[in-house]
Amino acid sequence: MPSVLIIDDHAAVREALELLLSLHEIHTLTAATPAEGLAVLAREPVDVVIQDMNFSTDTTSGDEGVVLFRAIRQAYPDLPVILLTAWTRLETAVELVKSGAADYLAKPWDDAKLLTVLKNLLELAESQQAVRQHVAGQRRRLQQLRKAYDLQGLVFASDAMCRLLELACQVAHSPLPVLITGPNGAGKERIAQIVHANSAVRSGPLVAVNCGALPGELIEAELFGAEAGAFTGAAKARPGRFELADGGTLFLDEIGNLPLAGQMKLLRVLETGQFERLGSGRTRQVTVRVISATNADLRGMVQAGLFREDLFYRLNVIEVALPPLAERSEDVVPLAEHFLAGRGQLSDSARLLLPEQPWPGNVRQLKNAIERAVVLARDGVVTPELLGLSTTTAVAARCLDEPSQETIRSALQESGGVISKAAARLGLSRQALYRRLERYGMAVESGPAA
Numbered sequence: 001m002p003s004v005l006i007i008d009d010h011a012a013v014r015e016a017l018e019l020l021l022s023l024h025e026i027h028t029l030t031a032a033t034p035a036e037g038l039a040v041l042a043r044e045p046v047d048v049v050i051q052d053m054n055f056s057t058d059t060t061s062g063d064e065g066v067v068l069f070r071a072i073r074q075a076y077p078d079l080p081v082i083l084l085t086a087w088t089r090l091e092t093a094v095e096l097v098k099s100g101a102a103d104y105l106a107k108p109w110d111d112a113k114l115l116t117v118l119k120n121l122l123e124l125a126e127s128q129q130a131v132r133q134h135v136a137g138q139r140r141r142l143q144q145l146r147k148a149y150d151l152q153g154l155v156f157a158s159d160a161m162c163r164l165l166e167l168a169c170q171v172a173h174s175p176l177p178v179l180i181t182g183p184n185g186a187g188k189e190r191i192a193q194i195v196h197a198n199s200a201v202r203s204g205p206l207v208a209v210n211c212g213a214l215p216g217e218l219i220e221a222e223l224f225g226a227e228a229g230a231f232t233g234a235a236k237a238r239p240g241r242f243e244l245a246d247g248g249t250l251f252l253d254e255i256g257n258l259p260l261a262g263q264m265k266l267l268r269v270l271e272t273g274q275f276e277r278l279g280s281g282r283t284r285q286v287t288v289r290v291i292s293a294t295n296a297d298l299r300g301m302v303q304a305g306l307f308r309e310d311l312f313y314r315l316n317v318i319e320v321a322l323p324p325l326a327e328r329s330e331d332v333v334p335l336a337e338h339f340l341a342g343r344g345q346l347s348d349s350a351r352l353l354l355p356e357q358p359w360p361g362n363v364r365q366l367k368n369a370i371e372r373a374v375v376l377a378r379d380g381v382v383t384p385e386l387l388g389l390s391t392t393t394a395v396a397a398r399c400l401d402e403p404s405q406e407t408i409r410s411a412l413q414e415s416g417g418v419i420s421k422a423a424a425r426l427g428l429s430r431q432a433l434y435r436r437l438e439r440y441g442m443a444v445e446s447g448p449a450a
């Protein structure tokens, strides 16, 4: 139940308001003097204050209402205050609204109007509470993840990454193969490292092979090893990556590029742990956890006969799908700051524009953009121009249309604090509005008219 503090020296006013609010399921607290009012605030949680402007108890000051308002404002900057004022003092009340009072009502007040104002404020307080809870929940979730698992310094803030890491870390301990899918530069190799770091074989080696880097026979030699003279150029016998990864993890990057012959051999190792070096009849046995990654559409490749279906199912027991950076824009500014590493700071417009970019090269592209900008920045301030962000594109135009804090605040007020309504008014999704509230620090900020 919401609670409202009424500070007024007239018992009749207090009682009338108490009765009115109790009929609308609002809990009331009352105080007859400013001092008493401040004492109640120090003691009890209150959602809204309704305060008188004239107190007859103290004759030394003609402006006790103003003094009281300032005192509340200073001690509780987030607490909405409604002023009750005589017609003769309306001007003072209007001034105070400019300096942060939520609203004012002239005495004798109109019950319906008072209730509307009050209910809007209470709803707004409630939705701000919801935003705060959302932010706090996300923070807790991040902390829990970081506490429970070794995340290898990964930087992220988005819901999508939280979910993905929860999955990746949960399956990390099992010996099951993991397939990491996602576009280039999105961080697939980083995720593979995290899976290894949280696996049962984390004290074993983590060996990486890029299946796209070598043609046909050479990639097989790379994976399975070769005896001397097995093929042209194989002067010495050498072990393959499977042997090197024994007791640990083998990371097969760009698995979609593995030729069909190699795919068949790979399937056999996955099923039996057995293989032979090229040019050798001796069967070797290893225990290796396999993580593979691809930016290709393996399902489509299976359909087209370019990738073995049986291997696909073998590798894809657990799929960890890494979204492109553009689909987790909450990660962009934290990543940019991470890559800046204290060598500079983002300008406000860079902060606004960065998350709106398409980032076709994903995190790798962002990292390179920051590295370049740091070198070019004179005073350590990284601007959109230094980052090569176009300011004439549709994206930039969208940013110029970016609702200001003021617009967001009034949309919240006009929609009675209901987030979904305010979001619709602003042409934003609920999530997008939450993001902006967070970005502007409004989630933890204050009252509506502040």
Ligand SMILES: Nc1ncnc2c1ncn2[C@@H]1O[C@H](COP(=O)(O)OP(=O)(O)O)[C@@H](O)[C@H]1O
Residues within 6 Å of the ligand: 153, 154, 155, 156, 182, 183, 184, 185, 186, 187, 188, 189, 190, 191, 335, 338, 363, 364, 367
């Ligand atoms: N969440 C992240 N936090 C910190 N660095 C990241 C993150 N994601 C990617 N990177 C960095 O971005 C670059 C590209 O990541 P990488 O794992 O190689 O991508 P992919 O394998 O998908 O092409 C690397 O330098 C990596 O360290």
Ligand SMILES: [Mg+2]
Residues within 6 Å of the ligand: 185, 188, 189, 253
């Ligand atoms: Mg990679």
